[in-house]
Amino acid sequence: MWTPTTREQHSRAGLRYGSDLSDAEWAIIAPFMPPPAKTGRPRRWPMREIVNAIFYVLRSGCAWRLLPKDFPPMTTVYGWFLRFRREGMFATINHHLVMQDRQRVGREASPTAAVIDSQSVKTTEAGGPRGYDAGKKIKGRKRHAMVDTDGRPLVIQTHAADIQDRDGAVPLLKASRASFPFVEVAFADSAYNADRVKDATPITIDIVKKIAHQVGFQVLPRRWVVERTFAWLNRNRRLAKDFEATIDSAATFLYAASVMLLTRRLACSL
Numbered sequence: 001m002w003t004p005t006t007r008e009q010h011s012r013a014g015l016r017y018g019s020d021l022s023d024a025e026w027a028i029i030a031p032f033m034p035p036p037a038k039t040g041r042p043r044r045w046p047m048r049e050i051v052n053a054i055f056y057v058l059r060s061g062c063a064w065r066l067l068p069k070d071f072p073p074m075t076t077v078y079g080w081f082l083r084f085r086r087e088g089m090f091a092t093i094n095h096h097l098v099m100q101d102r103q104r105v106g107r108e109a110s111p112t113a114a115v116i117d118s119q120s121v122k123t124t125e126a127g128g129p130r131g132y133d134a135g136k137k138i139k140g141r142k143r144h145a146m147v148d149t150d151g152r153p154l155v156i157q158t159h160a161a162d163i164q165d166r167d168g169a170v171p172l173l174k175a176s177r178a179s180f181p182f183v184e185v186a187f188a189d190s191a192y193n194a195d196r197v198k199d200a201t202p203i204t205i206d207i208v209k210k211i212a213h214q215v216g217f218q219v220l221p222r223r224w225v226v227e228r229t230f231a232w233l234n235r236n237r238r239l240a241k242d243f244e245a246t247i248d249s250a251a252t253f254l255y256a257a258s259v260m261l262l263t264r265r266l267a268c269s270l
Contacts, residue, residue, distance in 0.1 A: 009268055016070070019059035019260075020052045024267035029259065032093045034083075045072040053077040054084075058256050061237025085248050090255035091156075095179050097262040098152045104269055110182045111148040114203075116169060117189065117226040119143045120161045126245040131162025141242045143230070143254060144168045146176050146186065149222070151229045153258040154180050158242070158250040165191040170200045177201055187222035233257045 012018045021029075026048050033047045053071040057064060064074050071077065084090060099109035120133040123140040132139045138161055146155045155176045159168055169192050176183055185204045188197075193207050208223050233239055236257045244250040 010264070017052070017056055017068075019055040021048060021055070021263070022267060024270055025263045026051075028097070028263050028266055029093055032089070032096070034087075034089075045076060050077055050080045054081055054256060055260055058236050058238045058253055058260070061240060061243075081249075081252070085252040090252055090259050094153060094255050094258045094262065097259060097266065098148070098154060101152060101262055101266055102148070102150075104266065105150075108182075110180055111154070112182050112184045113149050113187070114146050114154060114176070114180075114183050114185075115149065115187045115222055115226045116144070116146045116172065116192065117223065117230075118145070118165050118168060119230045121239075121242050123242045126243055128245045129160045129247055131160035133161035136161075141247075141250065142168060143242075143250075144172045145226060145229060145254075146172055146183075147226050147229045149225060151225045151232070152262065153229060153233075153255075154183075156251055156254045156258070158247050158254070165189075166194040166197050169197050173197070173201045173203055176203075189220075189223055232261055236260075 012020075012022075015022065029051070030048070033051075036043055049072055053067055054077060056062070056067065056071065057077075064078050067074050067077060102111070103109050120136040120138040120142050121140050122138055123130045130140055133142065140161050141158055142161045142163065142165075144157045144159065144165075145153055147153050155172055157168070157172050157175065169188070173186070183203055185206050187206045187208050190207055190209060192205055198205050206222075208220055210220065233254060236253075238253055239257060242250050244253065
């Protein structure tokens, strides 16, 4: 619930743009930034401005070439984005911030339970892999996410929308074993009720079924958590559709949105 105290705590009125990092937020993610190279030309632009520019594109949804002039050149910012994408920088930062935020509220750093689901979104003329989700009647891509029971994104993947949930869940579950190996149970809907999903990893798949005689929309136990996470991520206009030409860029922006969310949460708790 918003109160005058919480509004003041989360206010970004003192920043140049609402997407800019505050000093407290930058202090959280600065240790993850790559150090300057020992050879070659020295850096002309500070890394904080590079990240601010990427977050501006994410939050506003603008094209790279429409970055305001007070940011570093578009070619510089986009070049760093490609490097972060190649190195999985935002996924790495997200992994550490999830554990920090869990410890902040008194929980174990690595979760033992998770929730999985997917979201179909439309694509644009940018191209790249896409498909038709006959169930949702959407031509585009699916965002597959595994979150903990509080909604923190653990693993995020993107693929064509014509891949069924039970097929897309297998690589998602396998990828989670590397970063969060202590997950024992994953809650999911009936679309994941398949042997290939249950046999993919040692994780137990707990199917949360719809309420008997359900009419219209109702909040279902466990499953609503991942739906709320998708809503959090979709507040960023770059994620209103999938504007990216590549799967990797789409996943990178999703992890960047999670990093922005967790960074602000941790900074407000200091």
